[in-house]
Amino acid sequence: MSFCSHRFSIRRLAVSPAARLGACALLSVSLLCVALEESLSAADSFAAVIAETQPKMVKIYGAGGPRGLESYQSGFLISDQGHIVTVWSYVLDTDYITATLDDGRKFEAKLLGADPRLDLAVLKVEARELPHFELAAGVPGEAGNRVLAFSNLFGVATGDEPASVQHGIIAVKTRLDARRGTFETPYHGSVYVLDAMTNNPGAAGGALTNLHGELLAMLGKELRSAQNNIWLNYSLPIEELRSSIEQILQGKFRPGEDKTTTKPVDAIDLAQLGLVLVPDVLDRTPPYVDLVRADSPAGLAGVKSDDLVVFVGDNLVHSCKGFREELSRIERDSKLRIVLMRDQELVEVEIQPVAEQKK
Amino acid sequence: MRFLDHLFLPATRGARRTTTCAPLCGLALAIVCSLPATLCAAVDADVLQAEAARVAVVDAACRSTVAIFAKGGQGGGSGVVISADGYALSNFHVTHEAGTAMKCGMADGKLYDAVIVGLDPTGDVALIKLLGRDDFPHAEMADSDKVQVGDWCFAIGNPFLLATDFHPTVSYGVISGVHRYQYPAGSILEYSDCLQADAAINPGNSGGPMFDAAGQLIGINGRGSFEKRGRVNVGVGYAISINQIKNFLGHLKSGRLVDHATLGASVRSDENRRVIVDDVLEESDAFRRGLRYGDELVSFAGRPVNTANGFKNVLGIYPKGWRVAVSYRRKTEAFDVPVRLRGVHRDGELAQLVQSAPQGEGDEPPKPKGGEPPKRGSKPKMKAHAHAKPEPMPEIVKQHFVDKPGYVNYYFNELNRDRVWKALVARGDYSAWQGAWTLTGQNSTAEEFKLEFSDKQASIKLPSGELAIELGGELANHLEPPGSGGLLVALAIWRRLLVQGPANFGDVYYLGTAPLEGREKLVDVLVGGHGDVECNFQFDPDSGHLVAMELIPEEDTDPCELYFSEYREVEGRMLPGRIEVHHGDEFKEVFQCKQYTFAAPPEKQP
Numbered sequence: 001m002s003f004c005s006h007r008f009s010i011r012r013l014a015v016s017p018a019a020r021l022g023a024c025a026l027l028s029v030s031l032l033c034v035a036l037e038e039s040l041s042a043a044d045s046f047a048a049v050i051a052e053t054q055p056k057m058v059k060i061y062g063a064g065g066p067r068g069l070e071s072y073q074s075g076f077l078i079s080d081q082g083h084i085v086t087v088w089s090y091v092l093d094t095d096y097i098t099a100t101l102d103d104g105r106k107f108e109a110k111l112l113g114a115d116p117r118l119d120l121a122v123l124k125v126e127a128r129e130l131p132h133f134e135l136a137a138g139v140p141g142e143a144g145n146r147v148l149a150f151s152n153l154f155g156v157a158t159g160d161e162p163a164s165v166q167h168g169i170i171a172v173k174t175r176l177d178a179r180r181g182t183f184e185t186p187y188h189g190s191v192y193v194l195d196a197m198t199n200n201p202g203a204a205g206g207a208l209t210n211l212h213g214e215l216l217a218m219l220g221k222e223l224r225s226a227q228n229n230i231w232l233n234y235s236l237p238i239e240e241l242r243s244s245i246e247q248i249l250q251g252k253f254r255p256g257e258d259k260t261t262t263k264p265v266d267a268i269d270l271a272q273l274g275l276v277l278v279p280d281v282l283d284r285t286p287p288y289v290d291l292v293r294a295d296s297p298a299g300l301a302g303v304k305s306d307d308l309v310v311f312v313g314d315n316l317v318h319s320c321k322g323f324r325e326e327l328s329r330i331e332r333d334s335k336l337r338i339v340l341m342r343d344q345e346l347v348e349v350e351i352q353p354v355a356e357q358k359k
Numbered sequence: 360m361r362f363l364d365h366l367f368l369p370a371t372r373g374a375r376r377t378t379t380c381a382p383l384c385g386l387a388l389a390i391v392c393s394l395p396a397t398l399c400a401a402v403d404a405d406v407l408q409a410e411a412a413r414v415a416v417v418d419a420a421c422r423s424t425v426a427i428f429a430k431g432g433q434g435g436g437s438g439v440v441i442s443a444d445g446y447a448l449s450n451f452h453v454t455h456e457a458g459t460a461m462k463c464g465m466a467d468g469k470l471y472d473a474v475i476v477g478l479d480p481t482g483d484v485a486l487i488k489l490l491g492r493d494d495f496p497h498a499e500m501a502d503s504d505k506v507q508v509g510d511w512c513f514a515i516g517n518p519f520l521l522a523t524d525f526h527p528t529v530s531y532g533v534i535s536g537v538h539r540y541q542y543p544a545g546s547i548l549e550y551s552d553c554l555q556a557d558a559a560i561n562p563g564n565s566g567g568p569m570f571d572a573a574g575q576l577i578g579i580n581g582r583g584s585f586e587k588r589g590r591v592n593v594g595v596g597y598a599i600s601i602n603q604i605k606n607f608l609g610h611l612k613s614g615r616l617v618d619h620a621t622l623g624a625s626v627r628s629d630e631n632r633r634v635i636v637d638d639v640l641e642e643s644d645a646f647r648r649g650l651r652y653g654d655e656l657v658s659f660a661g662r663p664v665n666t667a668n669g670f671k672n673v674l675g676i677y678p679k680g681w682r683v684a685v686s687y688r689r690k691t692e693a694f695d696v697p698v699r700l701r702g703v704h705r706d707g708e709l710a711q712l713v714q715s716a717p718q719g720e721g722d723e724p725p726k727p728k729g730g731e732p733p734k735r736g737s738k739p740k741m742k743a744h745a746h747a748k749p750e751p752m753p754e755i756v757k758q759h760f761v762d763k764p765g766y767v768n769y770y771f772n773e774l775n776r777d778r779v780w781k782a783l784v785a786r787g788d789y790s791a792w793q794g795a796w797t798l799t800g801q802n803s804t805a806e807e808f809k810l811e812f813s814d815k816q817a818s819i820k821l822p823s824g825e826l827a828i829e830l831g832g833e834l835a836n837h838l839e840p841p842g843s844g845g846l847l848v849a850l851a852i853w854r855r856l857l858v859q860g861p862a863n864f865g866d867v868y869y870l871g872t873a874p875l876e877g878r879e880k881l882v883d884v885l886v887g888g889h890g891d892v893e894c895n896f897q898f899d900p901d902s903g904h905l906v907a908m909e910l911i912p913e914e915d916t917d918p919c920e921l922y923f924s925e926y927r928e929v930e931g932r933m934l935p936g937r938i939e940v941h942h943g944d945e946f947k948e949v950f951q952c953k954q955y956t957f958a959a960p961p962e963k964q965p
């Protein structure tokens with residue numbers, strides 16, 4: 001069931017009695033089975049579950065920008081050693097990411113790695129014995145599940161003030177890519193669409209749990225439909241993220257500059273590829289392509305200006321400096337695989353530097 | 360099992376046992392209502408009972424909710440009645456539009472006239488009074504400090520001014536945060552210690568009630584985090600806590616423009632997450648009570664202070680002039696002192712701000728000052744669409760409104776001043792005792808004392824000596840005995856108030872209510888000026904007795920405090936058997952009064 005048709009059936013519900021019963025039957029199929037499980041926790045006050053969950057939430061501060069680009073987002077702890085899951089966003093485009101824990105302690109956070117295809121990043125703070133979600137204990141959700149959303153939306157909380165909590169129901173589990181061209185996002189996996197106003201400025205990276213406080217999903221970035229200007233309230237199921245999180249923890253998708261590998265004497269450089277990046281003016285200038293020579297290896301491979309370089313091989317690149325650093329590790333003749341972000345779509349290209357040299 | 364758990368959710372035991380219909384009903388009650396009766400018969404009794412309870416709670420809550428329309432239909436908002444005689448709460452920014460008179464629609468479909476009573480512009484609260492009934496359905500106020508994140512709540516009101524038949528709209532949600540601080544929007548309208556909820560709050564909900572699951576009033580909705588998404592619900596609404604409003608209610612009933620408080624000191628959070636005093640105003644009571652630069656603020660009004668934000672939060676719920684307990688630490692020494700709070704605004708400043716507050720502002724959120732990003736701040740009030748010509752004030756509103764400079768509505772000040780006075784003289788009036796009063800008895804060291812005071816002079820006689828003052832000229836120059844802060848002047852003024860009554864005493868007004876140490880209930884406070892000094896008089900709301908008074912010879916000085924107790928009947932009037940004297944934060948003396956004697960009134964001068 002897509003998001004739209006679900007909405008439609010709700011609307012019809014209010015229209016005619018005949019449609020009502022029809023819709024009832026429809027709803028009952030999807031709601032009934034979960035209702036039985038749900039009722040267990042219904043008698044408990046949410047307060048206890050919330051009090052247990054809030055200490056796992058993190059307020060993240062980083063780079064902001066003009067025109068309402070907030071410099072904060074949300075995150076949650078997934079280990080007692082200070083591993084934090086959050087969204088991959090411009091907020092992390094800085095050398096100075098800070099994370100404030102629920103108890104008010106403020107840490108400098110290190111970007112451990114990111115998977116831009118999933119809008120996912122993992123940070124690390126140097127602290128121990130922290131309350132956290134068990135990644136392995138994350139559970140799948142279904143349409144009709146009652147959920148709690150934890151986030152620092154609008155930056156309401158600061159210091160030791162707890163994250164905000166909202167409640168709602170999973171309206172539908174669907175795929176975002178079905179809406180390609182409507183919602184501009186690189187993420188094309190399944191999402192939970194919620195009936196609550198969860199996806200606000202600063203909410204991205206927050207946690208969605210069931211009424212037992214079990215982790216279901218991560219709140220996504222703000223998404224607005226290009227067609228009808230409606231903001232989508234959605235979250236990314238934990239099972240979509242789990243494998244990438246684990247890979248990042250194991251050392252994949254990390255910024256290349258973290259790795260110590262011996263550099264070749266004769267490495268690839270930008271001029272050879274036919275690429276010009278935007279002027280490197282910030283401490284982490286996002287590596288946008290400014291110009292591409294049409295007959296260059298990059299041009300032939302299909303790189304376009306305004307593309308954002310995201311990966312070189314499996315290494316995360318999140319600054320012009322990082323991209324140059326990454327290239328400096330690659331032999332001049334070798335084939336180069338890079339992932340680009342173009343209009344919120346991820347594009348993978350393979351560049352053959354050798355061809356250009358022969359010419 | 361708590362009542363609220365039943366309200367929105369299927370009951371645990373039943374839902375697991377029953378057939379397919381029960382959980383369906385539990386999850387989507389609206390659907391259940393449309394099912395044929397035969398199906399519903401299978402519903403577990405617990406579920407039906409919970410549903411019925413919720414319907415009853417919502418119904419009762421709706422009946423106390425008010426749709427406020429400004430005169431001439433220029434915009435409006437919501438409100439809630441809190442007493443049978445029609446006192447109702449709303450937002451300053453709602454009633455500001457309306458001015459003195461407004462029309463209030465209630466769920467019974469009737470439209471009532473209402474008059475403005477008092478305003479707290481900083482806290483964005485207005486007190487109005489609905490007129491024409493003494494049996495208005497009204498909401499009960501809860502203890503909003505008990506509200507927890509995750510508790511169910513309802514917002515009721517008049518979003519988008521939908522309620523043409525005045526029946527309000529109900530939206531439900533959970534409490535998302537408590538003790539939230541929201542920076543001032545514009546020059547005033549600071550929301551401190553407020554409740555955050557995900558119940559839909561839209562334009563027009565402003566001033567309306569937030570109820571807990573049991574239908575008790577926990578706050579007044581007034582603000583949402585509207586940003587780039589326009590002025591509609593974004594799942595983040597703020598309600599002014601009802602506990603804050605309780606602190607201000609007495610003041611609001613005084614028909615005045617009420618001010619919030621400052622400590623007279625600024626604080627910062629240090630790297631060890633302590634709250635350190637950054638600056639102290641030398642004129643402040645905090646300074647006189649010993650607070651200095653560099654001290655660590657530990658608790659304020661009984662609440663631990665952990666961050667500078669947390670301090671602003673707790674400070675924001677108190678009215679100007681209240682005394683609260685402050686604990687601070689200097690190195691290893693700890694201090695606990697009562698501190699009298701200063702006003703946020705200078706005299707007249709608040710009135711000016713209110714005058715200049717924009718009326719009928721458009722969809723733009725107000726611009727916060729001081730470079731604070733324009734976030735979290737817009738108010739869900741409905742914009743006025745048409746400007747109708749001014750209407751004459753309805754007769755019933757005219758009867759409840761007295762215009763006087765410095766007051767929102769002087770009618771209510773006089774009403775409360777007279778109420779307090781009538782309670783005091785209910786057991787006999789003091790006006791016959793125009794001559795000198797003499798009190799004799801024993802002091803704290805069992806010495807015989809004699810106090811004598813009249814319009815002209817006052818004296819004290821102890822075995823160790825005797826002291827007398829003349830009451831002409833500058834009273835502030837006669838603060839005898841030394842160290843008392845002006846005991847003799849205070850006693851003379853006490854007698855003067857009792858004998859003359861507030862109408863003849865001079866300018867006496869009702870300040871509102873304030874806490875008094877050792878008492879659970881707030882006391883009523885009258886303020887009167889006499890010559891160059893000011894006094895406040897504090898009355899027990901139950902017995903009507905005058906329980907304390909303070910002589911304030913000059914602004915920013917410690918008053919002479921008298922505490923009256925052990926009331927007994929003397930010649931048909933109630934008088935205290937014990938008068939305790941304090942000055943600064945020290946106990947000075949106690950007078951156990953054995954005998955009162957009253958001289959004959961002085962002969963009238965021809």
